[in-house]
Amino acid sequence: MSTFDLSGYLLRNRKLIDEALINVFDELDPQRELVQAMMHSLMAGGKRVRPALALATAHALGADPLIALPASCAIEMIHTYSLIHDDLPGMDDDDLRRGVPTCHKQFSEATAILAGDGLLTHAFHILAAPGSCFKVFPDAETRLILVKKISAAAGINGMVEGQMLDMQAEKKPEDLPADSADALAHLKKIHRHKTGAMIEVSVASGAISAGANKEALNALGTYAQNIGLAFQVMDDILNVEGDPKVMGKAVGTDALHDKMTFPALLGLEGSKDFSKQLVANALAALDSYKEKEFKEKSEPLRAIAGYIINRNR
Amino acid sequence: MSTFDLSGYLLRNRKLIDEALINVFDELDPQRELVQAMMHSLMAGGKRVRPALALATAHALGADPLIALPASCAIEMIHTYSLIHDDLPGMDDDDLRRGVPTCHKQFSEATAILAGDGLLTHAFHILAAPGSCFKVFPDAETRLILVKKISAAAGINGMVEGQMLDMQAEKKPEDLPADSADALAHLKKIHRHKTGAMIEVSVASGAISAGANKEALNALGTYAQNIGLAFQVMDDILNVEGDPKVMGKAVGTDALHDKMTFPALLGLEGSKDFSKQLVANALAALDSYKEKEFKEKSEPLRAIAGYIINRNR
Numbered sequence: 001m002s003t004f005d006l007s008g009y010l011l012r013n014r015k016l017i018d019e020a021l022i023n024v025f026d027e028l029d030p031q032r033e034l035v036q037a038m039m040h041s042l043m044a045g046g047k048r049v050r051p052a053l054a055l056a057t058a059h060a061l062g063a064d065p066l067i068a069l070p071a072s073c074a075i076e077m078i079h080t081y082s083l084i085h086d087d088l089p090g091m092d093d094d095d096l097r098r099g100v101p102t103c104h105k106q107f108s109e110a111t112a113i114l115a116g117d118g119l120l121t122h123a124f125h126i127l128a129a130p131g132s133c134f135k136v137f138p139d140a141e142t143r144l145i146l147v148k149k150i151s152a153a154a155g156i157n158g159m160v161e162g163q164m165l166d167m168q169a170e171k172k173p174e175d176l177p178a179d180s181a182d183a184l185a186h187l188k189k190i191h192r193h194k195t196g197a198m199i200e201v202s203v204a205s206g207a208i209s210a211g212a213n214k215e216a217l218n219a220l221g222t223y224a225q226n227i228g229l230a231f232q233v234m235d236d237i238l239n240v241e242g243d244p245k246v247m248g249k250a251v252g253t254d255a256l257h258d259k260m261t262f263p264a265l266l267g268l269e270g271s272k273d274f275s276k277q278l279v280a281n282a283l284a285a286l287d288s289y290k291e292k293e294f295k296e297k298s299e300p301l302r303a304i305a306g307y308i309i310n311r312n313r
Numbered sequence: 314m315s316t317f318d319l320s321g322y323l324l325r326n327r328k329l330i331d332e333a334l335i336n337v338f339d340e341l342d343p344q345r346e347l348v349q350a351m352m353h354s355l356m357a358g359g360k361r362v363r364p365a366l367a368l369a370t371a372h373a374l375g376a377d378p379l380i381a382l383p384a385s386c387a388i389e390m391i392h393t394y395s396l397i398h399d400d401l402p403g404m405d406d407d408d409l410r411r412g413v414p415t416c417h418k419q420f421s422e423a424t425a426i427l428a429g430d431g432l433l434t435h436a437f438h439i440l441a442a443p444g445s446c447f448k449v450f451p452d453a454e455t456r457l458i459l460v461k462k463i464s465a466a467a468g469i470n471g472m473v474e475g476q477m478l479d480m481q482a483e484k485k486p487e488d489l490p491a492d493s494a495d496a497l498a499h500l501k502k503i504h505r506h507k508t509g510a511m512i513e514v515s516v517a518s519g520a521i522s523a524g525a526n527k528e529a530l531n532a533l534g535t536y537a538q539n540i541g542l543a544f545q546v547m548d549d550i551l552n553v554e555g556d557p558k559v560m561g562k563a564v565g566t567d568a569l570h571d572k573m574t575f576p577a578l579l580g581l582e583g584s585k586d587f588s589k590q591l592v593a594n595a596l597a598a599l600d601s602y603k604e605k606e607f608k609e610k611s612e613p614l615r616a617i618a619g620y621i622i623n624r625n626r
Contacts, residue, residue, distance in 0.1 A: 034469060034477045085430060090403065090422030107401030110480055117398060120430065122469035124437045128461035144457045148441035155346060155434035160427050164347045167423055167602070275560050 006303040010052055017051040018043070020073050023133045024126060026149075037107045037115035041080050045098045045248075049231070049304070050075045050202040056300040057206025057220060062293060070130040070137045071146050071205035074123040078154045079198060081119035084112050086163065096101075099248030124151065138209045145208055153201035162194025176260060184265050188229065194226035217291060226283070227305050231279035234309050235272050236261040247313045251313035256270055275309045319616040323365055329379075330364040331356070333386050336446045337439060350420045350428035354393050358561075360618070360626070362385045362544070363388045363515040366537070369613040370519025374529060375606060383443040383450045384459050384518035387436040391467050392511060394432035397425050399476065399482050412561030437464065451522045458521055466514035475507025481571055489573060501542065508548075509541035522590045527600060535598035540618050543591035547622050549574040550584050588622045 021042055028035045044202050051072035054145040058068035087094040087102040088109065095105050104112035127147050130137040136148070152158055169176055169190060177183045204225035207217055238247060240253045254261045282305045286298050334355055341348045364385035369557040371381035398414040402421065408418050417425035438461050443450040451459070465471055482489055482503060490496045516537035520530055551560065552567045553576050567574045575584040595618045599611050 032474070032477070033475055033481070038469070081430075085426055088403070088426060090401070090417075090426055092491050103379070105401075111477070112478075113401060113403055114476055117433065118395075118469040118473040121432055121464050121473060124460055125464035125468055128464060140457050144441050144453050144460070147437055147457070147460055151434050151438035151441060155438055156341070156351070156431040160431040160434060161345070161347055163427055164424070167427075168346070169375070181344075288484055290463055 004299045004303050005045060005173055006300070006307055007044075009056075009300055009303070011050070012306075013052045013055050014048045016055070016069065017048050017072055017254040018032075019074060020069050020133065021058060021076065024122075025074055026133075026150075031109055033107065034118055037103055037111045038080075038119055040100075041097075041103045041115065042077070042104055042119070044086060044100050046076070046080070047311075048076065049308075050198060051081055052304060053199065053202040053224070053301070054209070054288060056208035056304060057203050058210040060220075060298040060301050061207060061210040061212050061216060062138060062297060063184075063210035066134070067137050067207040068209040070126055070134050070225060071150065071209055072311070073124050074146070074150060075198065075202050075205060077119045077123040077126070078150065079117040082154075082159060082163070083199075084116040085117070088112060091163075092108075093276060094249075096249060120154075135298075142208060142211070146205055149201055149204055149208065153197040156183040158193055158197035159195075162190060162192075162197065165190045166194050170257065172259070173258070173283075175244050183260060187262065191229060192225075194224065195232050198226035216291070219285050219289035221280045222288075223301065223305070226278045226282035226285065227308050230275045230282070230305070231308050233262045233271055233275040233278065234311065236263055236312070237268065237275070238311075239263075240268060242312065272309075277287075279305045279309055317612045317616045318614070319620055322342065322369075322613055323620075324614070326365045326368050329359045329368070329382065330361050330385055330389060332383050333446065334389065334398065337386055337390075337435075340444075346424055347431055350416055350424045351393075351432055353413075353419055354397050354410075354416045354428065355390065355432070357413050357580060359389070359393070361389065361622075362393055362621075363511060363615060366512065366515040366614070367519035368523070369518050369611075369617060370533060371523040373533075373607060373611040373614050374387065374520060374523040374525050376523035377448070377449060379449050379521075381522040382453060383439055383447050383456075383520040384463070384522055386446075387439050387459070387463060388511065388515050388518060390432045390439070391463070394429040394436075395424075395465060395472060395476070395511075397429040397432070397466075401425060402474075404480070407562075408460040413552060417478050433467075434508065434602070455524070459518055460530060462517055466510040471506055471510035471514075472508075475503060475505075475510065478503045479507050482492060486571070486573070493578060496573060498572055500575065500578060504545040505538075505598075512541035512544060513537040529604070529607075532598050533600035535601075536595045536614065536618070539591045539595035539598065540621050543588045543595070544616070544621050546575045546584055546588040546591065547624065550577055550581065550588070551624075551626070552576075553581060554626065585622075592618045592622055611625050 025035060025039060053069040054072045055065040059065045083097060084103045086092055087097055088104055094102050103115055105217050123145055177186050186284065203220050207220050239251050242251045244251050266274055283302055286301060338348060338352060366379040367385040367408065368378040372378045396410060397416045399405055400410055401417055416428055437460055440456050440530050490499050516533050520533050552564055555564045557564050579587055596615055599614060
């Protein structure tokens with residue numbers, strides 16, 4: 001059993017990313033409503049799982065984790081924009097997120113749309129021009145690769161399409177596959193797009209920022225695919241048996257809306273077994289990369305994989 | 314008087330950009346609702362002024378205009394996303410745009426939000442990875458500069474902030490400057506952000522793609538600032554005296570909503586004089602750049618400046 005102090009590690013990383021995000025927006029006039037709306041959602045207590053993955057990946061490859069900080073900020077800004085737009089009345093119409101009012105509730109619908117647009121646009125600006133916000137950052141060629149990978153993961157063949165698929169599954173359940181194997185494949189496809197792509201690109205961005213070789217990219221890619229899916233399986237499990245006070249949002253909503261979820265398709269125990277199998281696959285992928293110091297330095301990545309299926313929110 | 318055939322030139326450019334945009338999305342499954350929604354708005358008969366400016370700028374500097382095509386597509390995709398989000402019920406709540414149903418009317422509000430998000434994200438993807446969609450494209454270093462400039466123009470210190478300022482001016486007219494000089498300065502600030510920044514970056518992207526020197530960038534920057542403002546002054550004039558059939562949208566709406574506009578502050582004749590002065594400034598800026606062949610090759614740019622205040626839609 002590892003003695004690695006994951007909660008201390010996550011706390012230090014969270015501080016790093018919070019400070020970096022504040023730096024990014026520090027030059028802007030805090031009286032501007034747009035700035036307030038972006039900061040409201042950026043600082044609403046996110047778990048910062050994606051940035052932690054990017055920083056831990058850079059560390060695992062022997063690089064200064066700070067080299068992955070610009071991509072970490074960009075990814076967290078994109079994640080936050082997606083939550084703001086997802087919560088809009090025209091989408092999921094949610095009033096609360098992480099226990100605080102959603103952006104359109106706190107400000108206005110128009111402001112929330114623009115705050116989301118602003119975060120998404122500024123994420124790419126940060127990658128192109130990290131400037132004085134960051135002590136170190138990858139060279140120009142690497143940053144262009146980050147723009148390419150992150151825009152692919154966030155966009156029309158990644159997260160945005162995942163939102164569409166998720167919405168269509170909820171609005172037209174009669175179009176979903178009746179066969180349970182097909183339904184499971186379709187559910188995996190939704191989540192691979194909706195959440196998996198951004199989790200995968202978090203790991204990839206850490207690796208690319210650190211100048212990873214192809215073998216490392218492959219091993220880390222398999223790790224990321226597995227924990228990305230495990231993350232979503234666990235989200236579905238928490239919607240069944242999580243504590244709404246700890247989660248900061250309602251539970252039981254999936255069953256109420258007869259939503260296609262892993263517990264609905266595999267049962268609660270089946271889903272737990274599946275999430276454990278996915279984490280085991282992720283750890284095996286890390287084991288496959290035999291670089292000398294990687295085993296020790298990848299300890300945070302291993303701990304995060306465990307955290308993903310043991311978290312309570 | 315120039316004998317330059319602007320309408321033929323704009324038609325050829327429009328064909329170029331339409332074909333390029335179709336190429337960009339050609340690999341995607343046309344059955345996907347997200348793809349349909351993006352194409353619906355992209356192909357809804359836009360004037361393609363911004364791409365024309367980028368292509369004409371590259372031509373003026375002696376480059377193959379096609380080198381500016383990736384940036385032109387990215388800018389038109391960003392322009393289109395901004396219209397989709399601007400038309401949403403939570404923003405301007407418009408049913409028609411260019412005579413066809415707006416994206417959320419044709420599809421759904423959620424689809425329109427995601428189609429806008431998808432276009433914005435894919436614009437940066439095209440810049441980072443133009444790939445097989447384009448015969449020629451700028452080198453990686455130049456493309457990273459394009460990501461930087463275009464994200465700055467489109468984002469929280471450019472177009473997105475312009476939308477905020479515009480919305481605040483409409484919703485809280487009591488907060489606007491009472492003094493007419495201050496009101497005019499504020500109106501210019503709104504438009505410099507809302508439309509000026511993207512028009513300026515269209516010209517700048519053509520210049521950067523063509524490898525412009527500093528002197529050319531300066532002259533073209535002044536040209537772009539002036540026509541950007543002239544464009545908005547003319548939009549306000551057309552809202553007073555345009556033909557709704559030609560425009561594909563209602564006119565007289567600004568006066569009806571007591572909106573702060575150039576005609577409201579300067580009068581109709583004063584606004585026309587102002588727009589002519591701005592175009593004269595733009596042409597003078599072009600004259601200031603003395604490179605041998607620029608005078609002849611900048612003819613399309615000069616003609617576009619004239620078109621901006623002589624158009625009827």
